[in-house]
Amino acid sequence: FSLTVQAQTDISKLPRITQELVNPPMLPKHDQVSTGQKVVQVRMVIEEKKMIIDDLGTEVWAFAYNGSVPGPMIVAHQGDYIELTLVNKSKNSMVHNIDFHASTGALGGGALTDIAPGEEVVLRFKATKSGVFVYHCAPGGIMIPWHVIHGMSGAITVLPKEGLSDGKGNKLTYDRAYYIGEQDYYIPKDENGNYKKYATPAAGMADELEVMKTLTPTHIVFNGKVGALTGKNALKAKVGETVLILHAQANRDTRPHLIGGHGDYVWERGSFANAPKVDLETWFIAGGSAGAALYTFKQPGIYAYVNHNLIEAVLKGATAHFDVEGKWNDDLMTQVVKPRPIQQ
Amino acid sequence: FSLTVQAQTDISKLPRITQELVNPPMLPKHDQVSTGQKVVQVRMVIEEKKMIIDDLGTEVWAFAYNGSVPGPMIVAHQGDYIELTLVNKSKNSMVHNIDFHASTGALGGGALTDIAPGEEVVLRFKATKSGVFVYHCAPGGIMIPWHVIHGMSGAITVLPKEGLSDGKGNKLTYDRAYYIGEQDYYIPKDENGNYKKYATPAAGMADELEVMKTLTPTHIVFNGKVGALTGKNALKAKVGETVLILHAQANRDTRPHLIGGHGDYVWERGSFANAPKVDLETWFIAGGSAGAALYTFKQPGIYAYVNHNLIEAVLKGATAHFDVEGKWNDDLMTQVVKPRPIQQ
Amino acid sequence: FSLTVQAQTDISKLPRITQELVNPPMLPKHDQVSTGQKVVQVRMVIEEKKMIIDDLGTEVWAFAYNGSVPGPMIVAHQGDYIELTLVNKSKNSMVHNIDFHASTGALGGGALTDIAPGEEVVLRFKATKSGVFVYHCAPGGIMIPWHVIHGMSGAITVLPKEGLSDGKGNKLTYDRAYYIGEQDYYIPKDENGNYKKYATPAAGMADELEVMKTLTPTHIVFNGKVGALTGKNALKAKVGETVLILHAQANRDTRPHLIGGHGDYVWERGSFANAPKVDLETWFIAGGSAGAALYTFKQPGIYAYVNHNLIEAVLKGATAHFDVEGKWNDDLMTQVVKPRPIQQ
Ligand SMILES: [Cu+2]
Ligand SMILES: [Cu+2]
Ligand SMILES: [Cu+2]
Ligand SMILES: [Cu+2]
Ligand SMILES: [Cu+2]
Ligand SMILES: [Cu+2]
Ligand SMILES: [Mg+2]
Ligand SMILES: [Mg+2]
Ligand SMILES: [Mg+2]
Ligand SMILES: [Mg+2]
Ligand SMILES: [Mg+2]
Ligand SMILES: [Mg+2]
Ligand SMILES: [Mg+2]
Numbered sequence A, B, C: 001f002s003l004t005v006q007a008q009t010d011i012s013k014l015p016r017i018t019q020e021l022v023n024p025p026m027l028p029k030h031d032q033v034s035t036g037q038k039v040v041q042v043r044m045v046i047e048e049k050k051m052i053i054d055d056l057g058t059e060v061w062a063f064a065y066n067g068s069v070p071g072p073m074i075v076a077h078q079g080d081y082i083e084l085t086l087v088n089k090s091k092n093s094m095v096h097n098i099d100f101h102a103s104t105g106a107l108g109g110g111a112l113t114d115i116a117p118g119e120e121v122v123l124r125f126k127a128t129k130s131g132v133f134v135y136h137c138a139p140g141g142i143m144i145p146w147h148v149i150h151g152m153s154g155a156i157t158v159l160p161k162e163g164l165s166d167g168k169g170n171k172l173t174y175d176r177a178y179y180i181g182e183q184d185y186y187i188p189k190d191e192n193g194n195y196k197k198y199a200t201p202a203a204g205m206a207d208e209l210e211v212m213k214t215l216t217p218t219h220i221v222f223n224g225k226v227g228a229l230t231g232k233n234a235l236k237a238k239v240g241e242t243v244l245i246l247h248a249q250a251n252r253d254t255r256p257h258l259i260g261g262h263g264d265y266v267w268e269r270g271s272f273a274n275a276p277k278v279d280l281e282t283w284f285i286a287g288g289s290a291g292a293a294l295y296t297f298k299q300p301g302i303y304a305y306v307n308h309n310l311i312e313a314v315l316k317g318a319t320a321h322f323d324v325e326g327k328w329n330d331d332l333m334t335q336v337v338k339p340r341p342i343q344q
């Protein structure tokens, strides 16, 4: 069959770039159109650390790729190689690894990357498919969901070599790109109904498995904690700018909606090889995947970007804000008559 | 950028029509193909009222646009302006507003339409995108999900100027159109397991928020209550007729299925700018959106139209009926042998 | 209208084949391309029997078409007639029937196939739409979800006459096909937290309805029980082979993912009349439907195939394995550096 006769790339001859990973919701510096096949070198350090996830001071032991929940976004182009050095800090307590949905074989790399605290490993894979893809820890058995619901996931964007397109021959570009990782947490409560805290990650495990079995998260948040992307942390844009919004959910379905805006172009399942859907009010990301939406802002103001199960958005935490500068367009919307006493 | 140089329509020169809103599952009188850009004037009166939602006499305080759950369907064409007078009855107890997923800016109009009991406001927006879109109350914070799960949502259909098409150059028309709003309720129980009743909407809020946090509705119904569209309330059609079914769910995912029929053409995310999917057994509406399906009935009889999580359909209430007249087609289905004792 | 003038096929002149149904995950012998319109004769015997569904010895009364959960896969081509003899074993205790999502009219056949223990019935329907479609028992009212969550569903694949295609004029063929039925169970617990066992199916009903109302399954499994398709029961394939994976879920949404692989071509809603999506990390099957994915294996090894709500995969049971033989391709993935102490 064809794979065996295909000439293998001489990877040692390819240019190598070191991609400096940055904290979500930002993406690392990247080209929208490829300048040629390359090896993208990245380094991620796994950190187990306590994180406060809401205004009540609720704690979670975050298992955090590069210290953030979600882990950092990697960006490459289709056909590139990703070469990851994965480091498990010595002070950590658990074996971790990484499973890239963008990769092929060995459980997405999970079978080749188990590392104990104090170890590192180097994995290389070819990004054969374009799209935005989840990565997450998958150390086997019940450790898989348990690590993932401790925040241990992130995403990689594999752009088509020529950049994004509408599937009808027209290029699509963006002025800004933001990356939102949605996280479901399952925090046990004590007999008084207060969220429990644990001295070590392992101490919480038995309790947490019971909450997980209810399939009902206590928290559903964007970028690690309630309010990580609201108020003064709002995402910025300007009227007329086109913004790419990458949304990853490693475990549970979600339905993004931009209040007051739309998805002009939406890749719901995240693969850029499919023509995007257009003009969506709400889109749907299947648990265990990442999707992308492109929107050109037409009005200034604050936009909420939510998981439009409104209970999940407001009572569980899945809300972000966009703060958009520019000139109001009365043609699109006008308050014709201000609130006044009922007439007639 | 382009928006600012675009000539603005002189709205004062456009024809105005007053659309008489009707109760679901019906749509207001409308043209399938646009006769020209226009201003569609509508008036909706918000009513807070007790509603019985099941055969046990369970009560909910409905926050009802125009007195119905869901609120009435508005119909326009792409490029039209919608001019809504929204009225909050004097006898109501709460501030309400409206967020149109079809609109652009100001939280979908929510930021411009907060009205106290006894007030009215007039909002105008341009329907720039075609599709069927949810509208709902969004008065801020926990009030957003709390008002929505009290039935405070509806939908607007923005038809393409030339009407619907299959995305391959063929027009699609319908003989009838029905509008189904699916509603999830979260009714608290007392210590005996009986559903609680509250003298005022506010009295139930604390209890209801606790039920909402379980993400498990006690009721999931079509058009406000169990049985609103079954039995003598069944939706009518004839063999050979093509029926457009608009299905809105402002909060929670659903998966419509017509038992004994199909979705011949389905716009799952509701945007008519995308080619419809064809020949579906079941389709999927993301929470916070509305979708559309077109079916030409081929057999007479009773069809159940359900949310095909069958527990949600039968134990929670999400079932409607179609009652279809016409001549049975043995070619499509025949009972070759009636029930008889097992042979051989 | 057109239906009545359409010439009816003289079914008595068509060739008849008797399709020997086989146990899941296998498909009956079939042609990928039709050799001509035909009548496909099948016989299914309904069996009520106790089944162990996990390693704890948890029991369910399976209502099993042909003795398996899910019921057997039927395969036909678009335009064929399916003629089913449905048999309700004399030792059973309940009325059963069958509702084919692939059929048209009479509640999918449910209204024509109610049979008591000791009875049989023969139903014929025309497979007018291509795709993979669920069938299930639907004896009315609360019996519908209650029978379905006792395992009483299966699927039929209706291939296009010319076989599968990518929607761009290219044929798609498969070397192997596997059929996975995902089943949600709702097993009551006693006061000690142990799963209850019941002497008869009816004895469990009241308890089970209470668990069902939580919308939270205690088990979510592939092919009837935890581990039915893992370890020594893993699905086999070879590098270079193209495998068609048919996934049915009669009641509850699911999100299939092949760990270490992809969906090269995916029909998420199961209808082959739509062009497949390509290159998906995860896909989404709406509750009450069946979908299909095609993947050409590129690497050897064990692949887990999961419902990628990882809690559902690992804590509830929705995991299968593929065991793939062949030669490892270092170009796609390499462990560049084995785990070693952290450098620098
Ligand atoms: Cu880990
Ligand atoms: Cu995964
Ligand atoms: Cu309100
Ligand atoms: Cu909304
Ligand atoms: Cu049955
Ligand atoms: Cu069904
Ligand atoms: Mg791959
Ligand atoms: Mg391992
Ligand atoms: Mg993706
Ligand atoms: Mg807009
Ligand atoms: Mg407000
Ligand atoms: Mg819509
Ligand atoms: Mg049909």
Ligand SMILES: [Mg+2]
Residues within 6 Å of the ligand: C097, C110, C111, C114, C138, C139, C140
């Ligand atoms: Mg019946």
Ligand SMILES: [Mg+2]
Residues within 6 Å of the ligand: B281, C131, C132, C133, C134, C269, C270, C271, C289, C290, C291
């Ligand atoms: Mg299907």
